[in-house]
Each structure stands twice: as structure tokens, then as C-alpha cells.
Amino acid sequence: MLLCAYNLNAQNTKSITAEIDEYLNSAHKAYKFNGVALVYHKNELLLNKGYGYSQIAEKVPNSTETKFPILSITKTITASIILKLQDEKKLSVKDKLNKYFPEYPNGSKISIHHLITHSSGIYNYTTDVGIEDSILVNNPVSKDFVVNYFKDKPLGFKPGKYYSYNNSGYFLLGLIIEKVTGKQYETVVREYLFEPFKMSNSGFDFNGLPKNEKAQGYQFWNQKETISYKHYDSTFAYSAGSIYSTSSDLLQWAKVVSNKQFLKPKTWELAFKPKIRNYGYGWEISKYFDKKYIKHSGGYPGFMSELIYYPNDELIIILLNNYGTYEQNVWAIGMGITSIVLGMPYDKWTIRNDNKVEVSKMQKHVGQYKSGKGRLEIKLVDDNLFLALPNSPDMRLLPENENQYFLDNFNTRFDFNNGKLVLHEHGKNIEYIKQN
Structure with a gap:
């Protein structure tokens, strides 16, 4: 019985490690991570691995020994x-x-x-x-x-x-x-x-x-x-x-x-x-x-x-x-x-396209939005939409289409629909209402 429990735990650990590795590879391929990651859970080292290069021209891989x-x-x-x-x-x-x-x-x-x-x-x-x-x-x-x-x-x-x-x-x-x-x-x-x-x-x-x-x-x-x-x-x-x-x-x-x-x-x-x-x-x-x-x-x-x-x-x-x-x-x-x-929801990383959307179609999303989590503002600057938050630099939103945008470095999706904004982040959905 104890051996069976040990084997199941080992299989579960191996599965989690593989999932983390797959996730980090998706981040690396999307140009979001190039370095070394370590994950340690309940006194067990799940992962300690390099991704990409420490020296690109020389093609020296990142490793657990890289400083x-x-x-x-x-x-x-x-x-x-x-x-x-x-x-x-x-x-x-x-x-x-x-x-x-x-x-x-x-x-x-x-x-x-x-x-x-x-x-x-x-x-x-x-x-x-x-x-x-x-x-x-x-x-x-x-x-x-x-x-x-x-x-x-x-x-x-x-x-x-x-x-x-x-x-x-x-x-x-x-x-x-x-x-x-x-x-x-x-x-x-x-x-x-x-x-x-x-x-x-x-x-x-x-x-x-x-x-x-x-x-x-x-x-x-x-x-x-x-x-x-x-x-x-x-x-x-x-x-x-x-x-x-x-x-x-x-x-x-x-x-x-x-x-x-x-x-x-x-x-x-x-x-x-x-x-x-x-x-x-x-x-x-x-x-x-x-x-x-x-x-x-x-x-x-x-x-x-x-x-x-x-x-x-x-x-x-x-x-x-x-x-x-x-x-x-x-x-x-x-x-x-x-x-x-x-064991919580998450999204893998993908390469986002910087699609073109007419300025007039982006303009309708500009304004102040409010939810139970707080406020945010959507701005139009130089023909691009930006997210504005207090005490933070404005961050550009990449358009997928006229109503869907991504805050690329955060892996966060913004869906606009008739005065509403639904923010999708780390498996959570937060609805914001546009303020007139």
C-alpha cells in the first residue's frame, strides 16, 4: 500500500513537472521568458532548468549554473x-x-x-x-x-x-x-x-x-x-x-x-x-x-x-x-x-499578432471603466489603445480584432461589448462597466 501511494505521488510529481516545463516552453517561444526557472514544493524540487541562451551569439544555453x-x-x-x-x-x-x-x-x-x-x-x-x-x-x-x-x-x-x-x-x-x-x-x-x-x-x-x-x-x-x-x-x-x-x-x-x-x-x-x-x-x-x-x-x-x-x-x-x-x-x-x-486555471502563452484596427472602431472603447475590483481607463494614443492604471505607466493593448485586445506581457485578454469590458486573466473573469 505504501509503495503504491509512493508511485502515485511520483507519477503526479512527474506530470506536474512536465506541465510546468510545457508552460515555460510556451512562454519562451512567445518571447516572454529566457532564463532559468526553479520550482520547489513541499520539500521536493519539481524543476530547475534553463530556457534559451545565456549568450545568444555564441549559442551558450542557460543552465542551473548560470549566474x-x-x-x-x-x-x-x-x-x-x-x-x-x-x-x-x-x-x-x-x-x-x-x-x-x-x-x-x-x-x-x-x-x-x-x-x-x-x-x-x-x-x-x-x-x-x-x-x-x-x-x-x-x-x-x-x-x-x-x-x-x-x-x-x-x-x-x-x-x-x-x-x-x-x-x-x-x-x-x-x-x-x-x-x-x-x-x-x-x-x-x-x-x-x-x-x-x-x-x-x-x-x-x-x-x-x-x-x-x-x-x-x-x-x-x-x-x-x-x-x-x-x-x-x-x-x-x-x-x-x-x-x-x-x-x-x-x-x-x-x-x-x-x-x-x-x-x-x-x-x-x-x-x-x-x-x-x-x-x-x-x-x-x-x-x-x-x-x-x-x-x-x-x-x-x-x-x-x-x-x-x-x-x-x-x-x-x-x-x-x-x-x-x-x-x-x-x-x-x-x-x-x-x-x-x-491546481488552478491558467492560460498558456502564445505569440500575439499586432493586427490593424480602424481608429474609429477603437475610439468607441475609450473611457473610464468600473468594477468591484476598482477602476481603469482605456486611452487612444497615436492610433493605439492603452490601459491606464494609477501609479503605473500606460500599457499598450494589442488588437486581435476590433473588440478583442491583449495586454501581451501579462497574458491578459480584454473583451469589449456594448459598454462592458470583460478582463480575462489567470482563469478569472472580471466585468467592468463603462462610465458615461
Whole structure:
């Protein structure tokens, strides 16, 4: 009987793994995923596999050993070290910034809590910095140089009043870690996490890695051409986003988190409790259907990263993508994988055609729409329909025909019909009514 149950479970696992693999292949063929995916469920590794190339010209395949920048997933590590120092009674999240930097403008108003929760109001130094800004991005820069870039700019709001994603706050957290420990941030991360938890393929100087060990970042254009991006220097991102890793090493970190190691159990509970909007101490907390997840994303031209943990379902999903821009949505791929593992509806990825529709026929869909889930707006700009949401850039809708459109990077379908809009996403249908 036990052997029979084991065989059935093994067959079920094999079937789920095959389904995930088929789904990721569909995403790869639709130019939505090119990288490494890892899925770990109830102490079992379902999948750890590369898709596409790490170096396209040389046709080097992505593999589980390929190193990727994890980008803002770095923030989960920075925040956790701050909390570890609090566990060790070396600091408090209530400490004000001026305790560590007496001359910092408004330092008496800004706490470590504000820095971790993106609620400080400090100017975000990456707001107007693009990949063409070679002085800040493409060359080594001192910490003082970066801090001087943002510290004297006025606060955007009273600390604690709003959430506004902020790399400057996490840059300052790295400096606080150095002040408290008397060691370099990179040294502290290695001693506290990389070495004890055997993350031997993780580090900081991504650009300094041998070419054959790492992924090159790309953007696919018109599903034909590729544009390669130079990754920013690690000193520019520092404690806000400088770490590189592999899927297997990130699983080690995710296990630390899921097993509530490193920090006290109550401290992990504190980290996973939303403080402002849906952000805790270094983690975003939300739900997919009724499934609670804890996650962090990362993004920069050429790379996207995602670490998703479902505590109640014992599910970890890691996605490292070396293809994309800020418009790419690796999170949507993660939700598809979630649906497969947990038995919920999902849609495979397909290549969408950019069909032509007369402007007059698109014009009738323009307007404000409302549902029980909230509001959205459909705009017509330069003969194209766009979805407009609060606090997000407008996103173009690809026309299938005059009444059906796709938000391609989210795998979401929009059906317009006589003043109604039905949004189809991840197996769910949400009806919106056009407002006159």
C-alpha cells in the first residue's frame, strides 16, 4: 500500500513537472521568458532548468549554473541583515537616520523603519538615471558620490505618510550596516548569509565575472532582432540591488526564509507583516486567488528576477530572466506556475499578432471603466489603445480584432461589448462597466 501511494505521488510529481516545463516552453517561444526557472514544493524540487541562451551569439544555453543579477531581490537580504542586527540589539528600526549620519538633511525625521518600508520620502536616485548615464551607471562610483546625488534634494512627502518605492533608502541601509558592524556591506552579507548557508555561487561584481559563467541581458525587438544591454556597475546599486546568484543559491536563501532560520521567528513575522500598502520589511505581501504569497521582484533593462514564496502551500518559485525591459512581467509567469502546482486555471502563452484596427472602431472603447475590483481607463494614443492604471505607466493593448485586445506581457485578454469590458486573466473573469 505504501509503495503504491509512493508511485502515485511520483507519477503526479512527474506530470506536474512536465506541465510546468510545457508552460515555460510556451512562454519562451512567445518571447516572454529566457532564463532559468526553479520550482520547489513541499520539500521536493519539481524543476530547475534553463530556457534559451545565456549568450545568444555564441549559442551558450542557460543552465542551473548560470549566474544572473538578482537586482532588487537584494533588498530582501539587506532588510534581513538590518533585522538581524536588531535581534542582536545592535540597532533598532526605530533609530533615526541622524544617529548614524548626524549631518543628513531631515535625519531626525527619518527612521530605519521608513527606509525599509519605502516610506521615507527621500528622493529616489534611480528615478531619472538611465542606462546612458555612464558616470553613475557604467563605472565604479563611491558611496559618497551616490549619496551626494540625492541627499540634498527635498523630501517628496512627510516620512511615513506614503509608500513610494525607493532605492536611496536601501542604499542608506547598506551604509548603516557598515556603520554598525565596522565592516563592508559585502563582507557582512558573505559572513552572515553566503558562507553559513552555502551560497557559494553568489556575489556582487557581476560585470567582473567571466563571460562563460553569466547571462547577458537582452531585449527582443519585433520578435526578430536582439539588443544586448551592458549591466550597471555593482557599486551603483550597492545594497539596493548589487547581488548576483544562481537559481540553486537563491533556493538556499528561500529555504532560510521559509524555515525561519537566521532571524528569530517573531522577527520573521514582523518582516512578513504589511507596514504600509502591502510592503513589510523587505518583502511584498499579497494574495493570488486566496493563496497568500511573500515575494520580491527585480528589474533592469535586459534582466528580470522574481522570488515568490507561498508559506501556507510550501511553494517556492524562482525566475531569473535575461530578456526583457521594465514592461516584461515575469510575475505573470510565476502566477501561471502557481496555478499548475496548486491546481488552478491558467492560460498558456502564445505569440500575439499586432493586427490593424480602424481608429474609429477603437475610439468607441475609450473611457473610464468600473468594477468591484476598482477602476481603469482605456486611452487612444497615436492610433493605439492603452490601459491606464494609477501609479503605473500606460500599457499598450494589442488588437486581435476590433473588440478583442491583449495586454501581451501579462497574458491578459480584454473583451469589449456594448459598454462592458470583460478582463480575462489567470482563469478569472472580471466585468467592468463603462462610465458615461
